[in-house]
Structure formats: C-alpha cells, structure tokens
Amino acid sequence: MKSTADERAAMRDVICNLLRSEASESHVRATMTTRSGYDAALWKKLADLGIIGMLIDPEYGGSGLGPIELELIMEETGSVLLCSPFLSSGVLAASLLMSSKNRAVQQRLLPSIADGTTLATVAMTDDRGCWTEAGIGVHAHQVKGHLRLNGVASYVLYGEVSDVFLVVARTSDGLRLYEVTKDDSRFELVPLSMFDPTLRSARLRFADTPARLIEPIDWTSVQKSLDVALIARAGEQVGGTRRIFDMTIAYSKTRFQFGRPIGGFQAMKHWAADLLIDVESSISAARYAADRMANQIDQSQEALYLAAFACSDAYTKISAATIQMHGGIGFTWEHPAHLYARRARAYAQLFGSPSYYREQYLRQLGA
Amino acid sequence: MMMRDDAEDDTAALRKEVRTWLESNWDSSLPPEQDRWNLSPATKAWLVKVFEAGWAVPTWPADWHGRGLTESQADAVAEEFGRIGAPGARQDRSNFIVRTIYHHADPGLKRSIVPALLKREKGICLLYSEPSAGSDLAGIRTRADIDGTGYLINGQKVWTSGAAFADYALLLARTDWDAPKHAGLTVFLFPMHQAGVEVRPLRQITDETHFNEVFLTNARVEAIQILGGLNNGWRVLQAALAYERTALGDQSRAARHSAISDDLIGLARQYGRLSDNALRQELAGVIALRKLHALNGARARELGDNNEPSPLVSLGKLAMSRILHEEARIRTSIVGVETLLCGPDHPLADDANFLAFNAYFTSIGGGTDQIQRNIISERILDLPREPDPDRNIPFRQTRSG
Numbered sequence: 001m002k003s004t005a006d007e008r009a010a011m012r013d014v015i016c017n018l019l020r021s022e023a024s025e026s027h028v029r030a031t032m033t034t035r036s037g038y039d040a041a042l043w044k045k046l047a048d049l050g051i052i053g054m055l056i057d058p059e060y061g062g063s064g065l066g067p068i069e070l071e072l073i074m075e076e077t078g079s080v081l082l083c084s085p086f087l088s089s090g091v092l093a094a095s096l097l098m099s100s101k102n103r104a105v106q107q108r109l110l111p112s113i114a115d116g117t118t119l120a121t122v123a124m125t126d127d128r129g130c131w132t133e134a135g136i137g138v139h140a141h142q143v144k145g146h147l148r149l150n151g152v153a154s155y156v157l158y159g160e161v162s163d164v165f166l167v168v169a170r171t172s173d174g175l176r177l178y179e180v181t182k183d184d185s186r187f188e189l190v191p192l193s194m195f196d197p198t199l200r201s202a203r204l205r206f207a208d209t210p211a212r213l214i215e216p217i218d219w220t221s222v223q224k225s226l227d228v229a230l231i232a233r234a235g236e237q238v239g240g241t242r243r244i245f246d247m248t249i250a251y252s253k254t255r256f257q258f259g260r261p262i263g264g265f266q267a268m269k270h271w272a273a274d275l276l277i278d279v280e281s282s283i284s285a286a287r288y289a290a291d292r293m294a295n296q297i298d299q300s301q302e303a304l305y306l307a308a309f310a311c312s313d314a315y316t317k318i319s320a321a322t323i324q325m326h327g328g329i330g331f332t333w334e335h336p337a338h339l340y341a342r343r344a345r346a347y348a349q350l351f352g353s354p355s356y357y358r359e360q361y362l363r364q365l366g367a
Numbered sequence: 368m369m370m371r372d373d374a375e376d377d378t379a380a381l382r383k384e385v386r387t388w389l390e391s392n393w394d395s396s397l398p399p400e401q402d403r404w405n406l407s408p409a410t411k412a413w414l415v416k417v418f419e420a421g422w423a424v425p426t427w428p429a430d431w432h433g434r435g436l437t438e439s440q441a442d443a444v445a446e447e448f449g450r451i452g453a454p455g456a457r458q459d460r461s462n463f464i465v466r467t468i469y470h471h472a473d474p475g476l477k478r479s480i481v482p483a484l485l486k487r488e489k490g491i492c493l494l495y496s497e498p499s500a501g502s503d504l505a506g507i508r509t510r511a512d513i514d515g516t517g518y519l520i521n522g523q524k525v526w527t528s529g530a531a532f533a534d535y536a537l538l539l540a541r542t543d544w545d546a547p548k549h550a551g552l553t554v555f556l557f558p559m560h561q562a563g564v565e566v567r568p569l570r571q572i573t574d575e576t577h578f579n580e581v582f583l584t585n586a587r588v589e590a591i592q593i594l595g596g597l598n599n600g601w602r603v604l605q606a607a608l609a610y611e612r613t614a615l616g617d618q619s620r621a622a623r624h625s626a627i628s629d630d631l632i633g634l635a636r637q638y639g640r641l642s643d644n645a646l647r648q649e650l651a652g653v654i655a656l657r658k659l660h661a662l663n664g665a666r667a668r669e670l671g672d673n674n675e676p677s678p679l680v681s682l683g684k685l686a687m688s689r690i691l692h693e694e695a696r697i698r699t700s701i702v703g704v705e706t707l708l709c710g711p712d713h714p715l716a717d718d719a720n721f722l723a724f725n726a727y728f729t730s731i732g733g734g735t736d737q738i739q740r741n742i743i744s745e746r747i748l749d750l751p752r753e754p755d756p757d758r759n760i761p762f763r764q765t766r767s768g
Contacts, residue, residue: 249749252750273744277682309652358652362651367635
C-alpha cells in the first residue's frame with residue numbers, strides 16, 4: 001500500500017504534534033535515565049496511531065506502509081531523539097517476520113508487535129558488531145535430540161525490555177532463524193552501558209539454550225530487513241541533522257559577542273554555508289533511498305549505501321560543528337548538543353560504519 | 368502516489384516523443400564543437416531545427432518558441448538530448464544570457480533578439496566585471512553618459528567570454544554617479560560591432576584564451592536598448608547572476624583528451640589502483656558528491672524552487688565547485704607522477720592537470736566560493752549581512768583600488 005502526498009503530509013503533522021507535546025527535551029532527558037529507556041505511555045500512543053505497526057500488513061493488524069513513510073516518520077522521531085524500541089521491534093524484527101514463510105509465527109507474533117504489546121528484537125551479530133553473515137556468533141545444534149543455542153549475540157537493541165528475541169544462528173546446514181523468549185531463563189542478558197543514553201542494547205550469551213525454530217533462512221533475507229533498518233536509521237539521522245543545524249543557526253543570531261551576533265562573523269557564515277550543503281545532501285540521499293526501495297527501481301542498493309554513509313557522515317559532522325559553534329554552552333551537559341552528537345556517533349556505527357558502506361557503494365558501482 | 372504516477376506516465380510519453388524526433392532529425396556524424404563561441408554552419412543549422420521544434424526553450428509558451436512544459440519535463444527533454452550528445456535543448460536554463468533578456472527586456476526588444484540568439488544566428492557576451500570591480504560588482508566605473516538619443520560608453524571590462532564572436536553584449540554601466548553604488552547602474556543590450564570597442568584575448572592559467580579584456584572608448588548605445596529600466600541595473604544583474612549560477616551549478620567541463628578521465632573508477636582501474644583501500648574510500652566519497660548534487664537538484668526542482676532565481680541555486684554552484692576540485696584532487700592522485708608531464712603524448716596527465724586548474728573557473732567565475740558563502744548564509748540562512756561601508760553614500764565618494 002502506498003500513501004498519497006496529502007496522506008503523508010497529514011501523517012507528518014500527526015506525529016509532529018504528538019512528539020512536540022510528549023517528547024520534549026525534558027521528557028527525553030527524563031526517559032533516558034530510566035532503566036527501560038522508553039516511555040510505555042507514549043509507546044502505547046504511537047501504537048494506537050498505527051506507527052509501531054506501520055510496516056506490518058493490515059492482515060496482521062498493521063498499517064502496511066513502506067520505506068517512504070518510514071523515512072518520513074523517522075525524520076520526526078530523530079529530530080526529537082525519541083527514546084523507543086521502534087527501530088528494533090517495529091522495524092528490524094517486524095521486517096524480518098514480514099518476510100518469513102512461517103505463517104503460524106507471523107500470526108502469533110505480528111499482531112502484538114503491531115499493537116505494541118510485544119517488544120521483539122533481533123540478535124544477529126557478535127561482539128565484533130559487523131552486521132554481516134560473517135558476524136553471526138550464535139550456533140545451533142542438537143543435544144540429545146533437543147535444539148540448543150550457544151554463543152554470543154551483542155548490540156541487541158532494547159534487549160532488556162524485549163519479550164521476544166529473533167536469533168539468527170549458524171547450523172551445520174546453513175542459517176536458521178530461531179525464537180527465544182525472555183521467560184526462558186537459560187541465557188544470560190547483560191545490558192550494555194551506552195555512550196548514547198537515548199539508546200539501549202544488550203549482550204546475550206547462550207549456553208545450551210533451548211529455542212524454537214522459525215525457519216531456515218538465507219542471509220539475503222536478513223540483509224533485506226537490515227536494509228529497511230538502514231532507511232529508518234537514515235531518516236532519524238536526517239531529522240536530527242536538520243534539527244541541530246536549525247538550532248545552531250538560530251543561536252548564532254541571538255548570541256552577541258563584540259557587540260554583534262556571532263552569526264555575522266564570516267568564520268561562522270562560511271562554515272554554515274558549507275554545512276548546509278551536507279544537510280541538504282543527506283536529506284536528498286535518505287529520501288531517494290526510501291523512494292528507490294519503495295518502488296523497487298534499479299539502483300536501490302546503490303542508493304541505500306549512499307544514504308548509509310552520507311547521512312552518517314553529515315550527522316556526525318554537523319553535530320560536532322554544533323558543539324563548536326555554540327562555544328562554552330555547547331560543552332555543558334545541560335545543552336542538548338551532546339545528546340545529538342552521541343546519537344550521531346552511535347548511529348554511524350550501528351548496523352555498519354560509513355567506511356563499510358562507502359566500500360559497498362563502490363562495489364555497486366562496479367569497482 | 369497517483370499524482371506522481373500520472374506525471375511519470377506523461378514524462379515517459381514525452382521522452383518517447385523526444386527520442387522519435389531525435390531519431391529522425393539528429394545527425395550523429397555532426398562533429399562536437401571545439402569552440403562553443405564559434406560554431407560551424409552545420410551546428411548552427413541543427414540549432415535552428417531544435418529551435419523550430421520547441422526543444423530549445425521547452426518551459427516557455429508556444430508563442431515564445433517553447434512548449435509550456437514544467438521544469439522536470441524540460442529536464443527530461445535535456446536528458447534525452449544529453450544521452451546522445453545533441454546540443455541546443457533546454458536553453459531556458461543553460462543559456463543564462465537569453466534567459467535574462469527574456470525575463471527583463473521590453474517585448475519589442477525581446478522579439479528582435481531572443482530568437483536569433485537561441486538559433487545562434489547572433490552571438491552575445493557579458494560586459495560586467497572590471498579590473499577593480501570583481502567580487503564587488505556594484506563598484507564598476509564604466510560610465511554611460513547621455514548623448515542625444517543614447518549614451519556614450521567609456522571604460523574597461525574583463526572576463527568576457529566569446530567577445531570576439533559576439534554581436535551584442537549585456538553591458539553594466541554607471542548612469543548616476545551621485546546615487547549610492549547599487550542605485551546608479553543600468554544594463555544595456557550593447558552592439559559590439561562598432562568603432563570604440565577593442566577586444567584583447569586574455570591568456571588563462573589553463574593556457575586557453577576563452578576570456579577577453581574589452582576596452583570601450585566613446586562607444587555608443589541607444590536608450591531603447593536599456594534592459595529593465597534606467598538605474599535599475601542592479602536588480603537585473605541579480606537575476607542574471609542567479610541564472611548564471613544555475614547554469615554553472617549544472618555544468619562541468621569534460622576532459623579534453625580522454626573520456627576515461629571523467630570516469631574516475633575506470634581511471635583508477637587503468638592505473639591499477641582499485642585494490643588500494645585508502646583510495647577506494649576517497650573514490651566513493653568523491654563520486655557520492657556528484658550524485659548527491661544531482662539529487663539535490665532534482666529535489667529543488669520538485670519543490671519548484673527554480674522557477675524564479677532562488678538563492679538555493681548558489682548552493683548548486685558552491686557544491687559544483689567542491690565536486691570539481693575534489694575530483695581533480697583524486698584524479699591527480701590516481702595519475703600520480705605522470706602529472707609532471709603534459710601535452711598530447713600524455714593525454715591522461717594532461718586531462719588531470721587541465722581539470723585541476725580549470726576547476727577554478729567554477730570556484731571564481733560567477734562569484735567566488737567565498738561570495739557564494741556570503742550569499743547562502745545571508746539569503747538562505749538569514750544571517751547578518753557583511754558590513755558595506757559604501758552602501759549608502761554617493762558613488763563618487765567611495766574608495767576603490
């Protein structure tokens with residue numbers, strides 16, 4: 001299902017209004033210090049609006065939307081640094097399950113993911129955090145006729161609050177996708193201390209842990225859900241980038257030194273002009289990648305990799321400039337600049353680094 | 368989504384129409400022009416065909432030799448022409464001088480010259496910059512003094528492309544020395560073929576001579592040749608410069624010798640450098656710049672920013688300048704020590720050296736990168752303007768040098 005431009009504008013308004021009133025900076029700061037790292041009441045509202053289940057088919061209680069709408073929503077959530085497990089549950093896990101061939105599992109899990117009552121997450125990389133097939137650190141094998149998982153999965157987003165873990169594991173016969181639930185006590189979960197306090201992740205260690213087989217899976221299917229997550233990531237990066245750039249320009253007009261606004265100094269003006277090219281380019285890259293994926297046109301992979309590094313680089317660069325351009329106030333914990341810089345640094349590594357995606361981009365171009 | 372699907376269908380039909388037209392009209396044996404200011408009769412004949420078919424200015428109305436297309440439809444036309452290397456389409460964007468005349472001249476003046484310029488029956492050049500008025504263009508000192516029904520022009524202009532082949536010029540001259548600098552300027556459609564106009568070629572850092580100096584000594588122009596009103600030259604010029612920046616943001620000159628110089632991956636492969644991971648990282652970054660620039664352009668057009676001169680186009684020129692310098696840097700690094708050499712025996716080195724120097728055409732011409740950054744920060748970001756001590760005093764009291 002595709003939305004019209006009017007529907008998308010309306011969608012943007014709805015989420016924008018909700019986040020403006022319920023995800024203010026002080027709210028984000030309060031939420032980021034809680035153990036769970038998200039606000040259950042706001043989560044419910046997002047679910048009621050159909051946002052948590054946006055990628056899930058209406059058949060399973062979702063809204064059945066695609067990458068274009070996802071990118072648009074994420075621009076808004078990224079702009080306020082929304083603390084939520086949407087990326088892990090509504091995007092990564094939901095996409096992986098949507099492409100599953102196991103209808104029983106879909107029917108059992110997707111409706112409650114869509115309505116927000118189940119939090120799901122995906123465990124697919126070990127401590128190296130490379131989000132490639134080679135990075136899978138969990139093995140499955142039979143022990144006395146029972147299926148058991150062993151190994152480590154790290155950087156599992158919102159692991160501590162998740163109900164269901166979709167675990168990608170190696171077997172002697174290719175990859176398999178397994179389901180482990182939090183009630184299963186036979187695995188160890190350690191919440192990781194995050195440099196970005198608005199994010200949560202955990203390290204899971206499996207030791208002869210029982211698991212339920214969902215299906216044999218190939219890496220391409222995992223990669224496809226990761227691709228959707230990259231669109232979401234790009235959207236959040238772009239939203240954050242734009243927000244802090246606007247914030248910085250506004251500040252430079254009101255901060256007076258030497259009797260004039262600091263934004264009037266050419267050192268600032270010229271820097272800002274150069275950064276504006278990066279801001280605009282990252283917006284273009286994210287929206288283009290979403291559009292290519294939605295329409296399944298040629299070069300969708302190329303567009304995705306381009307967005308993956310262009311949006312990461314822009315967010316990192318502009319959030320760093322934000323701190324510098326604010327001067328002393330930008331060096332304080334009370335100012336939000338560092339929160340955006342932390343998110344920028346986190347997202348530049350989560351799901352793959354800019355240099356990794358530059359290399360993938362070049363390969364797509366035939367080099 | 369439906370709206371866009373319809374638009375896509377329309378564009379597909381349009382592309383088909385253009386292709387069909389090109390198939391039955393384009394002569395692929397037409398040699399590419401070496402000098403864009405001095406075209407062959409065959410190329411001129413082709414431009415007449417393009418003009419008559421309405422492809423020269425697709426966004427203009429039919430009674431102005433266009434087809435009333437939207438900006439993105441016109442871009443599709445340009446892409447189809449570009450695909451086979453056929454020139455002459457989409458001059459409503461690329462031919463910034465004609466675009467200025469079209470939007471600012473009186474109907475009579477327009478009718479008398481615009482078609483001839485589009486067909487290149489007549490040539491035109493720019494007489495804006497002066498030796499002491501570069502970035503500060505409002506500081507020009509070429510005078511236009513009333514003389515009967517017209518004006519006598521005296522002064523010196525510089526950076527004039529194609530002056531030797533031009534029939535006309537857009538001339539910026541001072542008509543009021545007691546008004547502040549921006550308020551005493553007038554733009555004329557100035558006839559070049561007359562006594563009192565002396566053109567001297569200027570040798571560039573690329574060892575080419577596209578630019579000229581033009582000396583004006585008691586040259587004459589009639590008052591009816593004024594564009595956009597007496598003493599209203601600064602406003603006309605702002606539009607003209609914005610059109611020029613749009614064109615400069617779209618343009619980059621191809622390599623002179625080998626097409627492979629423009630294909631950075633191909634070049635790196637030829638020099639055995641594709642296994643160099645440090646170079647691969649840089650290569651991806653530089654190639655991305657050009658792609659992102661194209662995406663920004665497409666998005667700006669979708670937003671309809673380009674119907675009128677918008678400051679956003681300054682972003683395009685600044686971005687293109689960065690692209691050209693970055694591409695030149697990586698091209699030089701790939702070709703390496705061979706860039707010590709030049710001449711036709713070393714075509715790839717020659718391309719690398721030429722393009723490295725020619726990148727300054729874009730980063731200086733049409734307003735330097737530094738002036739573009741002022742424009743972007745002041746007009747798009749609304750940051751405070753640069754101090755301009757001579758802005759409000761009579762021009763004759765200002766200092767120059």
